[in-house]
Amino acid sequence: MKTTVLALCSALALMTPTYGMAQDRYVHANNSAYDTLDPHTVRDVARVASRLNFYDGLYRWVDNPPELIPWLATDHSISEDGLTWTFTLRDDVTFHDGTSMTAEDVVYSFERMLALKRGAGSLFLPMIDPGMTKAVDDHTVAFTLKEPSAIFAALVPDILVVNSTLVQENEVDGDMGQAYMIDHVAGSGSYMLQRYDPARGFIGERFPEHFAGWGDKYFDEIEFRTVLETNTRIQGLMRGDYQGLDGYLAPDQVERLRADEDVQIFEEESMRVFHIALHNGRAPLDDKNFRMAMVHAFDYDGYINEIMQGTVARNPTILPGNLWGAPDVPGYDYDLEKAQEFLDAYKAEHGEEIRTIKIGTLAGFSETEQAAALMQNGLSQLGITVEIESSPWPVISSDMQNPDTMPDMVPYWKSTYYVDPNNWVGELYASRYAPTRNVSDYHNDAVNAMLEEALVTTDQDVRAQLYADATTQVYEDAAGIWIYNTKWFGPYGSNVRNVRFCPVGNGQDMRWAYLED
Numbered sequence: 001m002k003t004t005v006l007a008l009c010s011a012l013a014l015m016t017p018t019y020g021m022a023q024d025r026y027v028h029a030n031n032s033a034y035d036t037l038d039p040h041t042v043r044d045v046a047r048v049a050s051r052l053n054f055y056d057g058l059y060r061w062v063d064n065p066p067e068l069i070p071w072l073a074t075d076h077s078i079s080e081d082g083l084t085w086t087f088t089l090r091d092d093v094t095f096h097d098g099t100s101m102t103a104e105d106v107v108y109s110f111e112r113m114l115a116l117k118r119g120a121g122s123l124f125l126p127m128i129d130p131g132m133t134k135a136v137d138d139h140t141v142a143f144t145l146k147e148p149s150a151i152f153a154a155l156v157p158d159i160l161v162v163n164s165t166l167v168q169e170n171e172v173d174g175d176m177g178q179a180y181m182i183d184h185v186a187g188s189g190s191y192m193l194q195r196y197d198p199a200r201g202f203i204g205e206r207f208p209e210h211f212a213g214w215g216d217k218y219f220d221e222i223e224f225r226t227v228l229e230t231n232t233r234i235q236g237l238m239r240g241d242y243q244g245l246d247g248y249l250a251p252d253q254v255e256r257l258r259a260d261e262d263v264q265i266f267e268e269e270s271m272r273v274f275h276i277a278l279h280n281g282r283a284p285l286d287d288k289n290f291r292m293a294m295v296h297a298f299d300y301d302g303y304i305n306e307i308m309q310g311t312v313a314r315n316p317t318i319l320p321g322n323l324w325g326a327p328d329v330p331g332y333d334y335d336l337e338k339a340q341e342f343l344d345a346y347k348a349e350h351g352e353e354i355r356t357i358k359i360g361t362l363a364g365f366s367e368t369e370q371a372a373a374l375m376q377n378g379l380s381q382l383g384i385t386v387e388i389e390s391s392p393w394p395v396i397s398s399d400m401q402n403p404d405t406m407p408d409m410v411p412y413w414k415s416t417y418y419v420d421p422n423n424w425v426g427e428l429y430a431s432r433y434a435p436t437r438n439v440s441d442y443h444n445d446a447v448n449a450m451l452e453e454a455l456v457t458t459d460q461d462v463r464a465q466l467y468a469d470a471t472t473q474v475y476e477d478a479a480g481i482w483i484y485n486t487k488w489f490g491p492y493g494s495n496v497r498n499v500r501f502c503p504v505g506n507g508q509d510m511r512w513a514y515l516e517d
């Protein structure tokens with residue numbers, strides 16, 4: 001029902017004429033809803049466009065392979081003990097209302113992230129205590145960590161700075177502006193909010209005074225619109241209603257667009273692992289024999305070669321195969337005889353009766369629904385009943401962050417938010433990130449010890465071995481079903497130029513793009 005209502009809202013929105021049409025305008029059709037604009041409460045690719053275009057961080061990830069460049073900060077230094085990171089800020093940054101940004105805004109933004117304990121805040125909480133971020137002067141800010149961190153620099157782009165005065169003026173009952181920030185923007189980003197509708201998406205207009213300046217060509221206006229139905233998105237791009245779509249379409253859809261002379265497809269290597277998260281904390285999946293039956297009941301070759309038509313690479317663990325630290329393991333194979341043996345071992349200990357397994361899929365993401373159907377088929381041959389329920393990403397994302405509401409299985413992608421193995425194996429399987437990121441409720445003391453050591457060790461060779469060993473143990477525990485690493489096929493109108501793709505953000509940072517005359 002949730003999916004149907006949201007799809008209806010999106011369809012009605014398509015029939016609504018857009019006001020304030022700009023000459024150079026970009027419309028992006030997205031397969032998920034923008035249910036909030038608050039940069040500190042969510043951290044996923046489905047809703048990354050509002051964070052990238054309305055807000056700025058101290059540093060920024062750009063290009064492919066991803067590179068960190070100075071942004072709100074010009075540089076930084078680290079104390080000899082590795083605990084204090086001091087950033088020098090630009091002195092020419094203004095928020096959209098004309099207020100100058102200072103170090104106090106950075107301090108407030110970071111303390112707000114820690115207090116809300118959501119979004120990127122959950123990553124910083126284990127490494128820095130509230131009150132340990134200080135404004136040295138108007139343009140210098142210092143972060144003092146609990147212990148040296150090997151990933152703090154990679155996370156700095158996630159420190160998105162808000163206009164502290166504006167947010168505080170709109171606090172209600174000490175909510176730190178949460179109600180206000182759902183549908184308002186308090187940023188300094190390349191675009192200013194013009195209109196927002198949670199059922200439709202948002203429209204932004206160019207911020208002429210952005211500190212980074214502008215080239216000769218740019219978009220005056222950008223719109224990111226929720227359109228759940230895949231065929232509607234594809235037809236809209238072919239008609240010219242949209243100038244861009246999400247870059248992770250099924251192969252037959254990519255080929256359909258590639259054949260259209262008014263569409264271009266950009267191809268890039270990515271680091272986005274498609275896997276099925278398993279609820280390791282709930283019976284029967286809390287038993288390794290049962291999980292081993294699950295990993296052997298999925299038809300990997302059938303999914304990759306038939307459904308994805310060979311356009312993706314088999315990825316046997318949660319770490320992308322093209323990333324340092326990825327272990328050399330064979331990968332589980334589709335073998336129902338093996339699966340039955342493990343299932344028999346489970347039944348010998350727990351009894352013959354097995355409850356219905358529930359798989360949650362992402363509405364508008366056909367690959368997740370196809371994976372669930374393939375899983376359902378394999379399990380049906382083992383006598384296991386499966387129910388599949390589809391929900392919009394914001395709904396299922398929220399459900400996954402609570403062990404009580406997390407489905408037994410969820411097929412989805414682990415995207416690149418920063419280029420470090422912790423982004424994948426750390427966040428998804430370390431106990432420190434449960435339950436907001438470690439949605440599998442997986443806990444292993446040996447794995448935790450290795451992942452914790454990797455966070456404080458600065459020698460990359462040592463870190464690579466720690467991550468390889470930890471990932472191998474997660475693999476041997478059959479804590480998930482890991483399927484493939486993705487290639488990004490970005491569909492755009494034929495006259496769109498200068499899309500600056502980065503695996504962090506997937507090409508949705510629009511400040512460099514423009515339309516060719």
